[in-house]
Amino acid sequence: MEKHDKQPLKSGDPVISIHGLYKSFGDVPVLKGIDFILAKGENVAILGKSGSGKSVLIKIIVGLLKPDAGEVLVFGKQIDLENRKVLDKMRLRIGFSFQNSALYDSMNVSQNLAFPLMMNVKNLSEKEVNSAVEEVLDAVGLSEKINEMPSDLSGGQRKRIGIARTLILKPEIMLYDEPTSGLDPITSAEIIELILEVQQKYNTSSVIITHDLTCAKKTGNRIAMLYDGKFVREGDFAEVFESKNEEIRGFYNYNFIQ
Amino acid sequence: MKTNSVKHYLFSKGIDQYFTGINDVYHFNIRFFKVLFTRPFHFREVINQSFEVGLKSLPLITLTGFIVGIVFTKQSRPSLEDFGATSWLPSLICIAIVRALGPLVTALICAGKIGSSIGAELGSMRVTEQIDAMEVSAINPFKYLVVTRVLATTITIPILALYCSFVGLYGSYINIHTEETSSIVSFYQSAFSSISFLDIFSGVAKSVVYGFTIGMVGCFKGFNATQGTRGVGKAANQAVVLAMFLIFIEEIVIVQLANWIRYF
Ligand SMILES: Nc1ncnc2c1ncn2[C@@H]1O[C@H](COP(=O)(O)OP(=O)(O)OP(=O)(O)O)[C@@H](O)[C@H]1O
Numbered sequence A: 001m002e003k004h005d006k007q008p009l010k011s012g013d014p015v016i017s018i019h020g021l022y023k024s025f026g027d028v029p030v031l032k033g034i035d036f037i038l039a040k041g042e043n044v045a046i047l048g049k050s051g052s053g054k055s056v057l058i059k060i061i062v063g064l065l066k067p068d069a070g071e072v073l074v075f076g077k078q079i080d081l082e083n084r085k086v087l088d089k090m091r092l093r094i095g096f097s098f099q100n101s102a103l104y105d106s107m108n109v110s111q112n113l114a115f116p117l118m119m120n121v122k123n124l125s126e127k128e129v130n131s132a133v134e135e136v137l138d139a140v141g142l143s144e145k146i147n148e149m150p151s152d153l154s155g156g157q158r159k160r161i162g163i164a165r166t167l168i169l170k171p172e173i174m175l176y177d178e179p180t181s182g183l184d185p186i187t188s189a190e191i192i193e194l195i196l197e198v199q200q201k202y203n204t205s206s207v208i209i210t211h212d213l214t215c216a217k218k219t220g221n222r223i224a225m226l227y228d229g230k231f232v233r234e235g236d237f238a239e240v241f242e243s244k245n246e247e248i249r250g251f252y253n254y255n256f257i258q
Numbered sequence B: 001m002k003t004n005s006v007k008h009y010l011f012s013k014g015i016d017q018y019f020t021g022i023n024d025v026y027h028f029n030i031r032f033f034k035v036l037f038t039r040p041f042h043f044r045e046v047i048n049q050s051f052e053v054g055l056k057s058l059p060l061i062t063l064t065g066f067i068v069g070i071v072f073t074k075q076s077r078p079s080l081e082d083f084g085a086t087s088w089l090p091s092l093i094c095i096a097i098v099r100a101l102g103p104l105v106t107a108l109i110c111a112g113k114i115g116s117s118i119g120a121e122l123g124s125m126r127v128t129e130q131i132d133a134m135e136v137s138a139i140n141p142f143k144y145l146v147v148t149r150v151l152a153t154t155i156t157i158p159i160l161a162l163y164c165s166f167v168g169l170y171g172s173y174i175n176i177h178t179e180e181t182s183s184i185v186s187f188y189q190s191a192f193s194s195i196s197f198l199d200i201f202s203g204v205a206k207s208v209v210y211g212f213t214i215g216m217v218g219c220f221k222g223f224n225a226t227q228g229t230r231g232v233g234k235a236a237n238q239a240v241v242l243a244m245f246l247i248f249i250e251e252i253v254i255v256q257l258a259n260w261i262r263y264f
């Protein structure tokens, strides 16, 4: 894990730190001054209404979108979209699980998993690739689907394969974009288990974007609430939901059937 | 007053979009040549894509080339007969096919078949975030998807064009053979005696340009697709239309250039 880094990060050091981040699309402001820190070993759940800019935020972190203003430091380095080499090095250390899985639909499951590995690590033998693929498939519990095409998988299975595809590069940070959305409660519970397992086994720090308070409560040591382009409340689960703020109450009431 | 400003808005917006479009195409091309010679080279993917391009269009090109050869010969015979010059038929056909018809027919078929499929494929990868997924796994999607496909079309389409010319001449021979018994050897001898190396070379050079255009346009439209599934259809469609349009313009320019060189 520390192989990329001269000075290994200690638990508690910030791996992502964002200050005064602004982003708008055309005339529509989406993020209006975000400050956010993710410490090593920490798991933060980000809550927020649909359209509040959660996906935009993590896409900025991996350099898929360019911020209008503000500072985004990942592993202590400013993201620079122009410098592809440095950017790619950083991206190898971050796993990004897409809201819609984004599996390569021209490839089967094992090719999907092998692709990022073969493209980034030179001179791997077929055997090494296969064993890496089997390992991550085993980690997400879908070993029997190795030769299926993505279009033949269910939504939950696709999510898991998507997570497996990021795990194969052994990331230090995992960014999950709505890992349980659109899934039934039982599958959701399985995905939550998986996220927890990944946190343990791969020792990742993670950001989990979700609407699902069960997921947030179980996977996050800390909850951050995004509202109107800013983080309005942060803390552990109980702290955040002490709030009398209507938006926050709304979230709570819906999830816990009141 | 109001209609005036609406008109002004539409007008300036149209011009604005036109120039932004040209600028985008320009930068897309620059980006291509910038990364073309940088590592990693995805040789294997270029070969895969070349096979894809070749095999996809081979049946249609065989059929079309053959029919063009037959029909063109059949149609030309009466006019030559009026002058009692049917013996010139092979030369005439050969010049027409090698210089113009082979490359052009191949390019148009490939624009329809390959251009649209590249546009649709990359377009759907864009709107389903597969291109972003490559990006975040530290794979350069421009190199892996665009450069490989453009190289594949640039390499494969000239080969297909030569093949198309060859099949066309064969079709022509079949037609001539049904009218008068002549051997295939003497047919090809008299056919090729009329053309020079420059003809074959300019046919190939033309096809290289067409191949590059088809790959580039398909990739440009697909890679920059927006608006969900509708965008995919739009990308495929626009790729074909724009590629065909450019091919005709290039045809005119290259024919002019070749003529200058020939009679210089
Ligand atoms: N590429 C883009 N171009 C234009 N607008 C965009 C783009 N991406 C996002 N937006 C806009 O930014 C806003 C936030 O989008 P985002 O996808 O981050 O929402 P979200 O919080 O992830 O919502 P959800 O929970 O539904 O996924 C939306 O209003 C969206 O329309």
Ligand SMILES: [Mg+2]
Binding pocket: A054, A055, A056, A099, A177, A178
């Ligand atoms: Mg989202």
